[in-house]
Amino acid sequence: DTNAESSAAATTTAAATESGSEEPGLKIAIVSSPSGVDDGSFNQDNYNGVLKFIEENPNATVTPIREETGDSAAAVQAVADVVADYDVIVCCGFQFAGIGNLAQENPDTKFILIDSWPTIDGTEVTADQVIDNVYAAYYAEQESGFYAGMAAALSTTTGKVAVVNGIAYPSNVNYQYGFECGVKYVNGTEGMNVEVVELPSYAGTDVTGANVGGNYVGNFSDEATGKVLGNALIAEGVDILFVAAGGSGNGVFTAAKEADGVKVIGCDVDQYDDGANGDSNIVLTSGLKVMHDTVYNVLNEVKDGSFKGANVTLTAADDATGFVSEEGRCQLTAEAIEKINAAQALLKEGKIVPAANFNGVTPETFTW
Amino acid sequence: MKKMTKFWNAVKIPLLAILCSLVVGGVIIAVTGSNPFKAYYALLQGSGLSPKSSYASYKSMLTDFMSYVNYFTPMIFAALAVAVALRAGLFNIGVSGQMLAAGFTASIIVGYSSLNAVLAKPLVVIIGLIVGGLVGALIGFLKYRFNINEVVSSIMLNYTFQYVISFFINTFFVDPVSRQSKEISASSRLTLMDTMVGNLKMDIPLGIILALLTVVAVWFLLEKTKLGYELKAVGYSRSAAKYAGIKVGRSMVLSMMISGALAGLAGVTYYLGYVGSIQPKVLISTGFDAIAVSLLGNNNPFGIVFSTMLITLISKGSTYMKSAAGVDAEIASVITGIILLFSACNAYIKWKMERGRREKTNKTKEDK
Amino acid sequence: MDIVIIDGLSFALPLFIMAIGGIYCEKSGVTMLAVEGLQGFGAFIGAFVAVAIAGNFSGDSPVPFYIAMIMAAVGGSIFALIHALLCLKFKANQVISGVVVNILAMALTAYLTKLLNRVVFGATSDKFVLTVSSRITIPGISKIPVLGAVFTNLYPFELVIVAVAFIAWFVMYKTRFGMHLRACGDNPHAVDAAGRQVGQIRLAAIMICGALSGLGGICFAYSISANFSSSIYVGYGYLAIAALIFGNWRILPTLGACLLFGFARSGGYRLVQVLQMPSSYQDLVMILPYVLTLLLLVFFSKQNGAPRALGVIYDKGAR
Amino acid sequence: MSEYIVEMKHITKRFPGIVANDDVTIQIKKGEIFALLGENGAGKSTLMSMLFGMYEPDEGEIYIRGEKVKLESPNHATKLNIGMVHQHFKLVSNYTIAENIVMGMEPVKKVLGCIPVVDMKKANQDIRELSEKYGLAVNPTDVISDINVSTQQRVEILKMLYREAEILIFDEPTAVLTPQEIDFLLDIIKSLRDDGKTIILITHKLEEIKRIADRCAILNRGRLMDVMDVATTSTKVMANKMVGREVNFETEKEPAKPGKTILDIQHLNVYNKQDFQVVKDVSLEVHSGEIVAIAGVAGNGQVEIADAIAGLIPARSGKILLNGRDITDLSIRERTTEGISYIPEDRQNYGLVMDFTLSENLALRNYYKEPFCHKGVLDQKIFEDNSEKLIEKYDIRSGQGSKTVVRSMSGGNQQKAIIAREVEQDSSLMIFVQPTRGLDIGAIENIHKQIIAERDKGKAILLISLELDEIMNCADTIAVIYNGSIQKIAKASELTTNEVGEFMMGVKNKEKEA
Ligand SMILES: Nc1ncnc2c1ncn2[C@@H]1O[C@H](COP(=O)(O)OP(=O)(O)OP(=O)(O)O)[C@@H](O)[C@H]1O
Ligand SMILES: Nc1ncnc2c1ncn2[C@@H]1O[C@H](COP(=O)(O)OP(=O)(O)OP(=O)(O)O)[C@@H](O)[C@H]1O
Ligand SMILES: [Mg+2]
């Protein structure tokens, strides 16, 4: 609901309502993991994109469908159960990567797959293996991480910051690397000496088996361990934590709330509401993947017939990554916001390329 | 004729309970603003028991039904596992853990090998039987030898398996896209996935044949054999069983072993049949639901087939119900809960009915 | 070391109070597998009320926290009425009833959390975000080495739990009600013959169990993540049951079992940090409490026995 | 107020397949001892259970002290000052005697001036005084599970007295007591009557009725046959009315013709679960064609000897030979097949699977053998046939024949079922522990005849009984046990009842030592 408005949308409104009243609207389904489309988080952000589209196209309908187990096979089965009844199916998250074959068998239905690329026969597609009716988007998490790193470095009072992740899957490593680069960038440009704290016992091992350091809970749904890890970092003197650990992150939030003067940076969506702690709020800002725009834009493409299958990784250049800077939703100083905005411009131009799991750059080799 | 009345007596009370709960569930659905008849019909449609208005390519009512069969096969085994243990007075609350242990072992030994189907499939079943049986036997043995309550040891083992297997999956067998264990080979899978039959692409669950055979076998074992008699005697009275020369300890271990082996079959038909991979650190609810399913089926193997089909029908059809009738999947679980609630009152309904009948006969006697 | 004790206690005590609830119920002769459901539903009510009234208090006020605890207890005991109705009135199988209550609680809390968020708070969320509770360090004693950690960084609920646990012990062993309750679990016919209503005593026991489970549930919600969602309570109910069986249905030994769980758990976390194991080993260490329990049971379980009338449906005419 | 304190009018109670009470009307005067007599399953317990509020009658009315009442629960009955000692005691096994007695009416004290707690000190004191007042010695702090049955029964009586019950129902109170204890109990009942209490006594023992009862009602198959004055009726008449035929009190038997040794126990030592020695160096022989009875007061190790022979508890040392074969280390099943039949003391926990049907229970010893079981598969038809045959032969009465769940059968008929099953085993050794406990005189006569008939067929019979009459009536050889060791083994003809009683009490032996 924060980044939802964009000026581009406003111009299309009139056209959309006009045509919408004549022809039957799109039938849209949005399929999500167990937490559902009203989870106030990842799924919700996708859903907001659909809602915005429907607002402008009242003839379109949406049915949110929740898959109960979170198992990847069950997720695909849930899509298969309803595939015949919809024009577009929005699939929220990596659980739905397995829809590749299903999509090929049902060329009349369009699929929007967020935060994952599809697999065919269990193997992930390469960038050029486009399925005609699947639009699949990854996001450059390292960019969101980069803003978070900058925000942390610019706001710390102890000079110690940290990033907490779930498991060292590429998306998490991207967040971690981006964060470290952001801190490094601030240290370099501002002449500061902010330390990124890593506990050796929580170091992550990425999918290639390499040790990537960082702080990994080892799980995406273990709030208790998240809290233990958060506490351990706070005990090391960390006062800003970037949390990209799914449900485990809730535990880190709690640790921060119980401690004094510790702030967290949310990820994926604006997590300001989760930071409420009595009269205060512990959320400094959030690193964003602007998924609702992706969904909204692609739905419009479906509507006007310009839809094309694609496997993309969306970046700052696509306005797909960002951070929260609205008054009342973040606690960054104006100065910090300005500095991050400046860096964001450089990212868009490609003048800064933060390290990612597999882009050949590491936080150590990162320069600008 | 006599057989018919006997059958009718056995089923009329569960049927009444189900009817009551469908009425209550219908009221709830109506209150949330949907049409209960449409919702219930959608459950049938979603499970392939009545036709949908449109089908995806290569799909029909038959493929939906096969998918439903694929879905409920593990539950039949799981409920049988509960029933066999209950016969001997033991409460196997560890079915989920045993399923996981069996499924994981079979996955890593066979699922990731290159064995051909003729060898792999029977081997998977055998491993399921053995692993589940061993775990069950261990629980029985702990009870018999050390007087450790089976509920406690099952729960402890549930957790232990959950964590240990999660460790192995995350460390050695993870698929970075789906974030669960790598999918097993098609040749080891107990369901022939996406098999072209005529113009249809269906999942053919081989497990159902095994399941139906097992139902008959378990029924025969419990009702017609010496072993069944012994288990029942031990279940009713350990002291009297001992007096009768039955080896109480052996019977307890044996019944837990059989129960565990059945749970193992549930595990392989779930993990190597229905889904094909394992979510780390998730204990599926099948094992717990199976307790209710088994009791709804009156702990009778044939009753279990019907109670399984009923309970799984609701969860299986819930996706389509949401899609076609707009009823939330959560409501489906609430209805399941209500059905179980009513059937838990079986004994009471029976008692009421018997009393009613007695009063009637008394009256007629008096009239004479 | 200190952190092991502090974290261990904050996990063990909510578990303990839930286990006491289970003891009440089972000592009265009613099998209680529904601890998890009661915990979840109680915590749900407590958290909902806490969020609903939070606006009326200043942000740091502890009052919503205490109201939440009370409402969680109320919510738990109301939900426990389902179990009571099934077991006592409809003479249902107590095992199935317990499992059903759990299934129902899971479905209802998941659904209602979102519904209430939407309808009452106009927010879309699957959880209630609570204010974290403050922590107390008792001056003086907290300075004692090792033992002092027991009095350091306490959640206020830990003190509440200790007090409630003491009262529960007192009621169970010193009062007439407690005496009748325990007798119901051994021979309900004797209680009936003694002029007490078995049904009423069991009803009370079940509701107490609901209240204590709900209380434990809201404490977990506060200590683990300071929010309530239907996913945070899975598994602890069964752990509480394991603890009470381990404790042989007696309050003090059950405390021991809960402390064992708590310390083994926090000790495990500490071990990972000290040994600098990679994060993936976390899962291996997490089995510590469970494996330890099994091992200890091997040595200490021989004499254990459930209440004699546990799970037997009371029929006054039974022979 | 009417002359009667209790009136039950036109009471009818039906259970599935059986009318347990059929239009029964009894009226009981205040201050009398009223006896209820009837065969097993005649409906005595059922009738009294309704007076105590455990069942509600299907038809009929109950008046207490002239007022019509609807008794809904034992609780309600207690409030009307009705107390009952049940055939199966209702005690909380892990509570102390005092706790059991005061339960529901506990003395309460306040701590800190306001919190009510149970005052166990006062309770113990009260019970001590109460027990002294009525001469029912108990130690208030003993735990129920540690005390023997006769003490448990005293606790049940004290429970009624503590509650100041005025109408006291005793359901077969003497079935589990020794002769001395019975004497004692009857004296107490008399003194209670003299205190003005009204007593209803269910018993199968006519001499007890003769000794203390004022009037006696006779039930037969649920129907009230007669109510008579005890003083003017002979036991013979009572017995005939009850059974409906002539009853023979003295068992007739030929002298024994002992053959070869069947059972040979050598220096047997047995310890119980608490590791307490309960059988001390017992040696005993039983020959074919001979009835050896072990006489003794309850709890002196006789049951453990039987359990050890049957293999239910292990022998710590010593040897048990059956037909010359050492069976000491064999399993229960192996011993049974070697030729042991065993009628255990505790029929509900050991002798029967209470939730099995009659036909399943009657096959408990044989279900695994041909023809019941063929290659692991059971033959239902054989189960039925077997059960029909035994029901007929042993006159086992129940609501639904073979299909009756045993739990619903009357105590006496449960016992008959066990005896039928065990006798049909045709084993060379038959162990009878309290075989006629709780049985009516007609049934007792039958069983004694059966025991002797089996002896005459050449079986070796070990009879363990607390009833001296039974032992004197049936035994050829008597072994008297006291405190785990055999005090005396002698031909029955060489011992008098009195002598046996003295050995049982350990008196005779002590004299010898002195
Ligand atoms: N009444 C009971 N209640 C609960 N558990 C019981 C009961 N009776 C037996 N058990 C359990 O069953 C186990 C085996 O019982 P049993 O006494 O038959 O052992 P056993 O004699 O060693 O067996 P076996 O006859 O095979 O040698 C015991 O250790 C105990 O855990
Ligand atoms: N709860 C019950 N359900 C079914 N039948 C019952 C029940 N209680 C008693 N009966 C039946 O009612 C009849 C009378 O039983 P009751 O116990 O009153 O006999 P009784 O005279 O006390 O016999 P006994 O001398 O053997 O104790 C028996 O046939 C018994 O099987
Ligand atoms: Mg009787």
Ligand SMILES: [Mg+2]
């Ligand atoms: Mg043994």
